Amino acid sequence: MSASSVQHSDDGHAHGHGHGHDGEFSHPMPIWMLLAVFFALLILTCLTVYQSQFDLGNMEIWASLTIATVKAGLVIAFFMHLLWDKPLNMIIILGSLIFVALFLGFTMMDADGYRENLIMNETLQESQPPAVNVAVSK
Amino acid sequence: MTTTVAHDTSANHQVEGHEHPSWLAHHFDDEQQQFDAGKMGMWLFLVTEVLFFSGMFCAYALYRNRNPEVFEFCSRFLNEKLGAINTGVLLFSSLTMAWAVRSSQLRETKTLIGMLGATLGCAAIFLGVKAVEYSHKWGLGLFPGKFFQSQLEHPVHTDNNYLWNLSIVPMILLVCFALYYAYGVIIASKFHQRVAGPLVIAALCFFGGVGLGTFLESEEHEEGSPVTHNATGEHAAHADHDHEHDHAQEHAVAESVKPAINFVAVDSTGMHDDVAVTPAELVTPVSAVNQKGMAGLFFSIYYCMTGVHAVHILGGMAVLTWLIVKAARFEFHSKYFGPVDNVGLYWHLVDFIWIFLFPLLYLIT
Structure with a gap:
């Protein structure tokens, strides 16, 4: 055996x-x-x-x-x-990981891009005037 | 099942000049083609699974990137020990699954059924520990999103039945499997006994997992509450290890040095009595993070990721049961083990996901 x-x-x-x-x-x-x-x-x-x-x-x-x-x-x-x-299966699964990396990478780049304008939680920023929110949404 | 049907319908025909064996579907040239086609289909399915989970990892990455302090704070409610134990259990189940694939190829049916049963049992232990984790959090009001009810400043000792409720279905299943096994004994059917045996053990394993989880939670509980009142005192028996004493002393010293009434920290267990006053540098102000929509957000992500993972475990348990039935019929051999191999691939993927979930959720410092 x-x-x-x-x-x-x-x-x-x-x-x-x-x-x-x-x-x-x-x-x-x-x-x-x-x-x-x-x-x-x-x-x-x-x-x-x-x-x-x-x-x-x-x-x-x-x-x-x-x-x-x-x-x-x-x-x-x-x-x-x-x-x-089989090499094909390896390509399939590694390809999916590459797409995951693209997905996460571009999302994070994008998030960093507008990070400064964004107010995630209004309850934390109660003192801030709502005008900032308007600026975000444009 | 399908192969049997295929065999029946085409048994009278001659496929390429010979009758094909029962395990070979008639639209395949040979066993290897059948195996490769099935395996490639499985890999493609796993790709969709990876992409599916990556959506949740993306949400995790976005919100953690934006609110690191919320994640750091809320992660203390997750019991590292339980997470580590569950990781070990899942890794062991991956080992037994890979071993089951090997046994199916070598036609060692007894080992195969044993290994499949062990995998099933590990899955049940995992879910049992998970049930303890979930019920503790629910008892604390740590619900997802808008259902989050903070009881951190004013912990309420509620006698909740969450764990009991979660155990109802496994109990029913245990009774059913036990009756099934008894039926197999009565009619003296080896087949039914081979199927029912692992199922009974797996159902028992769930309660083993619940016991293990409860024990570890209470141990952590004892460790984490040296200065707070212990409402019941029922868990006092478990804190014997030196390591825990050291830990407890650290806590006590730290707390006596610098009491800071405005700050509240919660130990990693999420137990009611763990709410303790701790030094400022160890904690984040509750007012900053412990708000609806912030802590609730973390728990939304936590429940979503671990819950969907647990659903995958349940699905894996269903197909494992199917494999045990097929294995008990001696269907697998070196030319027909595709189902075992493909379920194995799925099971390892579930393990793969947990390998990332564990450090990302439980080990944030």
């Missing part, structure tokens, strides 16, 4: 996706690899909880996002088996 799985994994490595002989296309992940990925994910979770105790200021969000991205990368590459998947 384990011998055959090694066989398949070599096959998968060589071809990028597992199309073997006589219609054999399954690629069972070796157990040690699953466990290694799981423990790596656990360690990274502990790391992100640990780092949240320090006050890193503006860097804090980037630190936690970096760790989260590494974890997500591990999940996608190994648990979701993308490393051995």
Whole structure:
């Protein structure tokens, strides 16, 4: 069983996706690899909880996002088996992530653009005259 | 199911000169084509899921960028410990799901059912912990948007039934699954027992999750209220660890050094009794952030993101149950494991989303 799985994994490595002989296309992940990925994910979770105790200021969000991205990368590459998947599937999912980046990036750029004119919450700005609101809406 | 139908309708025909096996739908040339087509469809679905969630992440990014102090303040109501435990539970369920895919490819049906059952159980634990989190927040009046009712300055000790209400459906399911298992035993059907066993355990796991969540909440509760009154004293048993004592002492020292009556901080548990007077540098003025439309906004985003995620967990549990039924019929083998693989992809995506949700919501400092 384990011998055959090694066989398949070599096959998968060589071809990028597992199309073997006589219609054999399954690629069972070796157990040690699953466990290694799981423990790596656990360690990274502990790391992100640990780092949240320090006050890193503006860097804090980037630190936690970096760790989260590494974890997500591990999940996608190994648990979701993308490393051995067809290149088309890789393009599909990575393409979606690029579109998410575009979506978030342009929205944030836009938000920063009108940030100074915007009053988010009138209850916080009760002393301000309503004229400012009119200026915003034009 | 569909493959069986396809087989029945085309069994009399000759497809490309040979009869195709029962697991191969007749419009596919071979098993690999069937598998690849299904998998590509699944990836496309996951793309729509990623884009769907990205809308909520966008709302999060916009509002956090604009009101960082609101997010920092409100994040204290979220219990980091529960979030971390849930992260671990989800990661473990991803491990068992990936293992289930492996077992289905190797035709180890017992392992497969066990792994699917473990995944289902982890999902139930996750939801149990979530139920504890939600019911605590609802008890505090931390509702989304305009329903937000601040009870921070004047905490009200209400005996709410939220947790009980959330447990009704799992209880009914537990009874149903137990009856189903008993039925399987009575008619001596191995198939029904193989299906019902994991379901009963998963339903029990929900209450395990509730117990775990309640325990951790009360532990945090004890830790966070060294100087405030403990109305019931029922949670006094759990604060034995040194770490917690240190934490408690820090609190007490900090509070004795610089009492600032105008500032109110709430510890991360969101428990009623945690409202304590703490030094000014640790807190944000309540009047600035704790307003309708501001704190409520954070909780709108919180409930929306975690709630939609929880709905995805529920959906995942439904398809996992379907997989257990199919696995109990010994349907999966090295040429037909597409359903397990595709549900696995979906399950890992749900895990993927949580990996980002956890630090973004729970770990804001």
